[in-house]
Amino acid sequence: MEFFTISMLNGLSYGLLLFMLSSGLTLIFSMMGVLNFAHASFYMVGAYIAYSIARVIGFWPALLIAPLVVGGLGALFERYSLRRVHKFGHVPELLITFGLAFVVTELVQLIWGRTAVEFLPPESLRGPAFTIINSSVDGLHVLWGAAPAAMCSAADAAVRIVCSPFPATRAFMMLVALAMLVSLWLLLTRTRIGLVIQSALTHPQMVEALGHNVPRIFMLVFGAGSALAGLAGVIGGITFVTEPAMAAAVGSVIFVVVVVGGMGSLAGAFIAALFIGIVQSFAIGFDYSLMSVAEALHLSLSPGMANYSLLKLSISQVAPIFPYLLLVLMLIFRPKGLLGTRED
Amino acid sequence: MKATATHATTAAARRRFDTGRIVVWGGYALLFAVAPLVFTSNLDRSILTQIGVAIVACLSYNMLLGQGGMLSFGHAVYTGLGTFVAMHALLGIGDGSFPIPVSLIPLVGGFAGMGFAVVLGYVTTKKAGTPFAMITLGLGELVTAMSLMIPEFFGGEGGVSANRVVGQPILGISYGPQIQVYYLIAIYTLVCTVAMYAFTRTPLGRMLNATRDNPERVQFIGYSTQRVRFFSFIVAGFFAGVAGGMYALNFEIATFEVVGAGRSGLYLLFTFLGGATFFFGPIIGAVLMVLGFALFSEVTQAWQLYLGLIFLLMVMYAPGGIASLIMMNVRVAAYRKLHRLWAWYALLAATGLFMLVGVAALIEMVYRLQLESGSGSTLRYLGFTLDTQGTASWLGALAVAAVGFVVFELVRRRFVRAWETIEGEIEATAALKEPAS
Numbered sequence: 001m002e003f004f005t006i007s008m009l010n011g012l013s014y015g016l017l018l019f020m021l022s023s024g025l026t027l028i029f030s031m032m033g034v035l036n037f038a039h040a041s042f043y044m045v046g047a048y049i050a051y052s053i054a055r056v057i058g059f060w061p062a063l064l065i066a067p068l069v070v071g072g073l074g075a076l077f078e079r080y081s082l083r084r085v086h087k088f089g090h091v092p093e094l095l096i097t098f099g100l101a102f103v104v105t106e107l108v109q110l111i112w113g114r115t116a117v118e119f120l121p122p123e124s125l126r127g128p129a130f131t132i133i134n135s136s137v138d139g140l141h142v143l144w145g146a147a148p149a150a151m152c153s154a155a156d157a158a159v160r161i162v163c164s165p166f167p168a169t170r171a172f173m174m175l176v177a178l179a180m181l182v183s184l185w186l187l188l189t190r191t192r193i194g195l196v197i198q199s200a201l202t203h204p205q206m207v208e209a210l211g212h213n214v215p216r217i218f219m220l221v222f223g224a225g226s227a228l229a230g231l232a233g234v235i236g237g238i239t240f241v242t243e244p245a246m247a248a249a250v251g252s253v254i255f256v257v258v259v260v261g262g263m264g265s266l267a268g269a270f271i272a273a274l275f276i277g278i279v280q281s282f283a284i285g286f287d288y289s290l291m292s293v294a295e296a297l298h299l300s301l302s303p304g305m306a307n308y309s310l311l312k313l314s315i316s317q318v319a320p321i322f323p324y325l326l327l328v329l330m331l332i333f334r335p336k337g338l339l340g341t342r343e344d
Numbered sequence: 345m346k347a348t349a350t351h352a353t354t355a356a357a358r359r360r361f362d363t364g365r366i367v368v369w370g371g372y373a374l375l376f377a378v379a380p381l382v383f384t385s386n387l388d389r390s391i392l393t394q395i396g397v398a399i400v401a402c403l404s405y406n407m408l409l410g411q412g413g414m415l416s417f418g419h420a421v422y423t424g425l426g427t428f429v430a431m432h433a434l435l436g437i438g439d440g441s442f443p444i445p446v447s448l449i450p451l452v453g454g455f456a457g458m459g460f461a462v463v464l465g466y467v468t469t470k471k472a473g474t475p476f477a478m479i480t481l482g483l484g485e486l487v488t489a490m491s492l493m494i495p496e497f498f499g500g501e502g503g504v505s506a507n508r509v510v511g512q513p514i515l516g517i518s519y520g521p522q523i524q525v526y527y528l529i530a531i532y533t534l535v536c537t538v539a540m541y542a543f544t545r546t547p548l549g550r551m552l553n554a555t556r557d558n559p560e561r562v563q564f565i566g567y568s569t570q571r572v573r574f575f576s577f578i579v580a581g582f583f584a585g586v587a588g589g590m591y592a593l594n595f596e597i598a599t600f601e602v603v604g605a606g607r608s609g610l611y612l613l614f615t616f617l618g619g620a621t622f623f624f625g626p627i628i629g630a631v632l633m634v635l636g637f638a639l640f641s642e643v644t645q646a647w648q649l650y651l652g653l654i655f656l657l658m659v660m661y662a663p664g665g666i667a668s669l670i671m672m673n674v675r676v677a678a679y680r681k682l683h684r685l686w687a688w689y690a691l692l693a694a695t696g697l698f699m700l701v702g703v704a705a706l707i708e709m710v711y712r713l714q715l716e717s718g719s720g721s722t723l724r725y726l727g728f729t730l731d732t733q734g735t736a737s738w739l740g741a742l743a744v745a746a747v748g749f750v751v752f753e754l755v756r757r758r759f760v761r762a763w764e765t766i767e768g769e770i771e772a773t774a775a776l777k778e779p780a781s
């Protein structure tokens with residue numbers, strides 16, 4: 001039970017982080033038709049900038065400033081690079097974001113070094129948010145904060161007590177992602193600028209004819225999407241490791257989220273992000289393989305078969321390929337994605 | 345080797361003996377024959393061999409990118425799997441279970457690449473455009489992740505290694521010395537280049553261009569764009585596999601990196617830099633790729649950063665790559681107007697170089713500060729001594745970069761105007777000639 005709860009929460013928090021990243025990507029894609037390869041790079045830059053700011057003025061101001069800086073950088077990139085290649089077609093647009101991702105990785109290594117930096121969460125976010133204590137005598141109960149060591153060990157050997165802490169950074173991640181989700185939804189559906197953005201998605205010419213500056217809206221959306229990625233980066237940076245490889249670690253997964261959810265569908269991205277997050281975090285906890293299944297069914301395998309590594313692969317080892325498998329299957333059987341409307 | 349469709353059906357191209365073409369292909373073959381006689385050290389010959397491999401890989405990649413408009417992020421899957429199968433074939437020759445001549449190893453790689461292209465390409469080519477790019481990316485990640493899970497075939501972290509000096513030497517050729525491997529790979533490269541050029545002239549090659557330019561119309565005529573993409577993908581997979589097989593022969597080791605996304609990205613980067621719109625563009629790109637890794641990485645630590653910056657500028661200002669820059673100037677020269685541009689090129693080069701000196705000094709100083717501060721604060725740079733602790737060096741480099749940028753930008757704007765005037769004149773002349781022909 002505590003395994004289920006903790007895995008579920010881990011999966012949810014990871015899924016929400018993925019959604020924070022893919023929401024910006026989806027917005028940019030549905031507006032400009034550009035699948036931004038450098039999106040994960042903005043995530044990484046957000047983490048690094050926050051790291052540098054946090055060392056000077058503390059974590060909380062950095063949480064606010066770093067996304068703004070990243071958003072500004074994103075807007076500048078749209079204005080001076082992406083807009084220029086827009087007239088050449090989609091392939092150069094993809095290429096320029098690909099090139100940017102390449103350059104950003106190098107630049108980050110140049111400025112902050114090739115190894116991971118020590119980006120620690122602030123004092124208030126260290127340690128567990130709550131601890132689930134499962135005792136074979138008292139049953140299950142939840143304790144806010146860390147549980148004292150005495151409660152996690154039993155004097156009697158017959159009593160089994162398991163303490164499962166849930167890190168505060170993960171809880172914070174969920175909190176920020178949910179707040180962002182709600183404000184994004186309110187912004188898009190309840191405000192004037194949101195309505196203009198929505199209409200510019202489908203009828204850019206008409207919006208332009210009504211007197212709105214559509215290229216500027218594009219720039220703003222690109223900047224906002226980058227800022228969201230930057231925000232995700234700050235939180236991802238304190239939860240995971242802040243290193244030059246962190247962009248590649250989430251980069252291809254968020255593409256999977258966007259494609260599986262349906263290109264340009266925010267709701268689809270939300271479902272896909274949660275699904276992938278949860279499945280991955282559960283898969284890590286399982287240690288079963290085809291071999292153990294065969295043993296459980298009392299099938300006897302020949303020695304040659306038993307040495308074959310495919311059978312020995314456990315689910316936790318296969319977990320990394322799961323998103324890509326999902327992507328390929330989705331593109332074969334339902335190319336427009338879960339909730340998508342366009343075919344290509 | 346002009347690959348533009350418009351030239352294809354002119355009377356000149358139909359002539360049986362096209363001297364221009366013979367000179368170009370003859371020169372290409374001659375380069376391969378003579379190069380190892382000029383560069384005689386083992387390292388040089390190894391670099392030349394790698395260039396041959398890279399040429400086939402980049403040309404096969406361009407079959408997708410340039411000729412089919414398919415942006416693949418997973419081309420290394422086909423070269424890499426070709427390499428692995430070729431390694432196992434080489435092992436098979438060694439223990440006698442697979443008795444074929446060593447010279448046929450690249451073909452084994454080719455058929456492996458083709459086989460995987462049939463299986464994976466069917467999924468991949470269902471879509472064009474952005475979804476195509478996404479599927480190739482996903483499949484690339486999938487194969488990379490799988491390669492670490494199946495150590496029987498991929499050899500795990502250590503990879504698979506084999507010895508190419510196996511079996512009976514044929515005519516005294518054992519493939520022990522690098523020069524023998526070089527000539528084998530040179531022949532394969534030559535044949536593959538000719539074959540891939542010939543492919544652009546087949547009906548399938550032509551339909552591939554049409555599918556790139558106007559898929560809707562292709563479907564109206566009654567072709568399946570999906571099938572055209574699929575068949576071309578298989579052909580590209582074959583040549584990618586040949587490149588992989590040659591790689592296996594040259595290096596005698598294959599690690600999981602040969603199927604990785606990094607290598608796929610490099611194929612994309614350098615094919616584009618060389619020029620995807622012309623057939624010979626990827627050849628330039630391939631030469632740059634090997635030289636970049638072998639030589640530039642010795643000169644500066646930051647060369648990948650420079651590479652990325654050049655790539656960004658190229659996408660923004662010259663999306664046709666180096667080949668298109670060459671061909672644009674060839675066209676100007678054909679109209680005898682090139683002499684008006686020499687002064688501009690000299691000015692551009694001078695101011696650009698000035699800016700580059702400043703920017704590079706800044707980058708090198710930051711690198712020294714960040715990554716190798718252990719080796720002291722001063723560094724030698726083009727005969728100057730820069731001090732990463734002194735303000736003079738920083739201010740100096742910054743000033744050179746800024747002044748260089750301003751002057752370069754001024755010159756560039758004037759140059760663009762001059763270029764457009766000349767282009768306009770050429771268009772006018774061409775329009776006059778048109779009714780006459």
